Amino acid sequence: MNEAPIRVGVWSTGGIGSHAIRAISRRPDLELVGVWVHSPDKVGRDAGELSGGDPIGLPATGDAGALIALRPDCVVYAASGPERDAAAVPDYERLLAAGIDVVSTTSTRLVFPPVYDPEARDRLAEAAAKGRASLYASGIFPGFASDQLALVAATQSGTVHTIRATEVSLNDHYPVASAMVDGLGFGRPLEFEPGITRPGFIPAAWRAPIALIAAGMGVELDEVRGRLDRALTDREIEVAFGTIAAGTVGAVRTVAGGIVGGREAIVIEHVIRMARHVAPDWPTSDHDATYLVSIEGEPNIDVRLSLGEAEGHDAGNSAMKATAMRVVNAVPYVVEAPPGLLSSLDLPITLPRHAFA
Structure with missing residues (x-):
């Protein structure tokens, strides 16, 4: 006898939520x-139409209580925007306390709950204990x-x-000027101080994945240090949010270093370009979204993961799909897991069930 499918809700129909809706609708083990x-x-x-597909006979609701009343086993939480992290916590609390598991792509700093904001973490843990439910956050970067x-590479x-x-990415397709100009400083001179230059911003943004690696490797993390590099473009660049003038910032690199035993041992590096010709001495790729893992040790190990087609300019869509599938594929494993705040260290490899067409 076939088991009843897992009942799933989706929170938000943006790019990631839309991918989740389409994937869940195809899966016989998910409803x-x-x-x-x-x-x-x-x-x-209709939720199917909102996600860019055919109608599926399911109207969307703006009432969180109505979604909770449907008693899903798990909710895929996919609200977008940097401000959503803290704003999502009350939603998580409400869902968890109601006995509903949550898998989220919104709160990237929850990929390793032990280093999340202590006050918010304690509230979430209390809600999870009350509802005997679990919360798991992941994505592609931060995330897998x-x-x-x-x-996984280190197992060798x-x-x-x-x-x-x-991560090496070409982000000329990203249309949100406030994030790219005010947040990262693209199209501005080096004297401009974007949001990313705030003291402690880079270590805070990447502490969770660094701490996850440290915990997985069984080492104590002393601290996380951050640094920022910006490179100027020598020619004008047309991008989705406008024009980047020659002589202004055309590439940004952040480096967060996890200090173990007094030395930089775990490093997360993020390279964003508006055109491939900028900062040629930084890590490069022919793909718009490439992820590299380099392990210096015995033996040395190098892993390269690229999403989408080379120069196909579909990196944004591919990254959103990969992010969505990280949590959709995790749903059965989170539902089966003991209640609490989970990280990838608490789950087996979340293999994609029913992925073959």
Whole structure:
């Protein structure tokens, strides 16, 4: 006899949520029972159409209580935006306390709950205990490529001196000027101080995956240090959010280093370009989204993971799909797991069930 499918809800129908809806609708072991939307103009519309597919006969709701009343076993939480991390905590609490497991792509700093904000973490742990439910956060970077891929590669190691995980991306397609200009400083002179230059920003952004790797390797993390490099473009670049003038920032690199035993041992590097010609001495790729893992040790190990087609300019869509599938594929494993706040160290490899067409 076949087991009843896992009842799943999806929170938000943006890029990641839409991928999740389409994937869940295809899976015989998962049943999409509800979809929550933020925009009033989406309320009542068919969830299949909202996700860019055919109608599936399921109207979206803007009422969180109505979604909870459907009693899903798990909710895929896919709200987007940097401000959503803290804003999502009350939603997580409500879902967990109601006995509903949560898998999230929103709160990337929850990929390793032990280093999350203590006050919020304690609230979430209390809600999870009350509802006997679990919460798991993941994605692609932070997420799989920033931590679990490195740990899987390290299973071939006898000794390890340094682990480095790097994302190399071409983000000329990203249309949000506030994030790219004010947040990262693209199109501005080096004297401009974008949000990313705030003291402690880079270590805070990448502490979770670094701490996850440290815990997985069984070492104590002393601290996380951050540094920022910016490179100027020597020619004008047309991008989705406007024009980047020659002589302004065309590439940004952040480096977060986890200090173990007084030395930099676990490194997360993020390279973002607006055109491939900028900063040619930094890590490069012919793909718009590439992830590199380099382990210095015995033996030395290098892993390269690319999403989408080379120069196909589908990196954004491919990264969103990979991010969505990280948590959709995890749903059965999270439902089977003991209640609590989970990381990838607490789950087996979340193999994609029913992935073959």
